[in-house]
Amino acid sequence: MSESNTTDLTNPSTFILLGIPGLEAAHVWISIPFCTMYTIALLGNFTILFIVKMERSLHVPMYYFLCMLAITDLALCTSILPKTLSIFWFNSREIHFSACLAQMYFLHCFAVTESGIFVAMALDRYVAICDPLRHSTILTNPTVAKIGLAMVLRGGVFVMPYVLLARRWPYCNNKIIPHTHCEHMAVVKLACADTHSSSYYGLFVVFSVIGLDVLFITVSYAQILRAIFSLPTKCVRMKTFGTCVSHLCAILAFYISALFSSLTYRFGHNVAVYFHVFIANAYLLVPPMLNPIIYGVRTKQIRDRLLQLFFQKGT
Incomplete structure (x- = not known):
């Protein structure tokens, strides 16, 4: 008996991803909105990158950061969607242990990176509005790259x-992950050991890294709003605030879904598993889909350049 337990407590060669537990029969139908969101994210973010590359007037810090956001969004949704769609379409549920850990690493790495880029964009807006005369000297191209x-x-x-x-935890016979991808806590819950250190470290990242990012963004926008309300006329105030609206919308879409997903997984024990999975996927799919739409609609330079491209093609 002890020999059997020792044999079981090893790293498995593969895990089984269930997809969306309880809704397996509807996987093909669920794949339609998932695939649609992914396609929109791909087209939208590649369009942003193309327009910024082609339009020299957009070669400024704000749009460099926007390109970083687009690249991160592409990487974020691509880290999960191909495998998710293979589960939905081909019932390809197996994933190698190392591939699972790699997927876990990249999706969380890009999520933290995206949070940092939102901080950088808030810094850019802060300097542009609160100290416009020094904007070009503070945010030089080398500084933006760094x-x-x-x-x-x-x-x-x-x-x-x-x-x-x-990788360090021992795993029992249960290799089934009730998820579409290798989310951190979904994998850790399969370990046959005291995994509180993983859970605590995950909360540390959420509240110290993401929390500090949110705090910095909040302080930046408090200063920005203070500067905007001190402007002389309503027309100027609205025009200046308009340059921040798209950024604020993108921030809310990302942080609300990310925080809800993280806290639901840890504390929402009475919430249905399929709801956990939907929220986790929304957190990784909705912001990459919405960001290019938000910036494309709200940013005049991008909107005008896009219309110009369509107009030229039409003629």
Whole structure:
């Protein structure tokens, strides 16, 4: 008996991803909105990258950060959607243990990176509105590149313990993950050990890294709003505030879904499993889909350039 237990408590060669538990019969139908969101995210973010590359007037910090956001969004949704769709369409549920950990690493790394990019964009808006005369000297191209690199490294460093701890845990015979992808807590819950350190570290990342990002963004926008309300005329105030609206919408779409997903997984014990899975997928799919739409509609330069491209093609 003890020999059997020792044999079982090892890292499995594969895990089984169930997809959306309880809704297996509807997987093909559920794949339609998932695939639609992914397609919109791909088209929208590639369009943003193309327009910024082609339009020299957009080669400024705000749009460089927007390109970083687009690349991160593409990586974020691509880290989960191909495997999710293979489950829905082909019932391909097996995923190698190492591939599962790699997926876990990349999806959480890109999520933390995206949060950092929102901080960088808030900094750009703060300097542009509160200290416009020094904007070009503070946010130079090398500085923007260093900020972007720092955000990527930060995501990689803070998420690495997720993988190191998950690889260290022993796993029992249960290899079934009730999820569409290898989300951190979904994998950790399969371990036959005291995994409180993984759970606590995950909360540490949520509240210290993401929490500090939200605090910085909140303080930045408090200062921005204060500066806007001190402007002389209503017309100028509305025009200046309009440059921030798209950023605020993107921030709300990302942080509300991310926080709800993280807290629901840890504390929503009475919530149906399929609801957990839907929220986790919404957190990784909805912001990448909405961000290019939000910035495309709200940003005049991008909107005008896009209309110009369509007009030229039409003629």
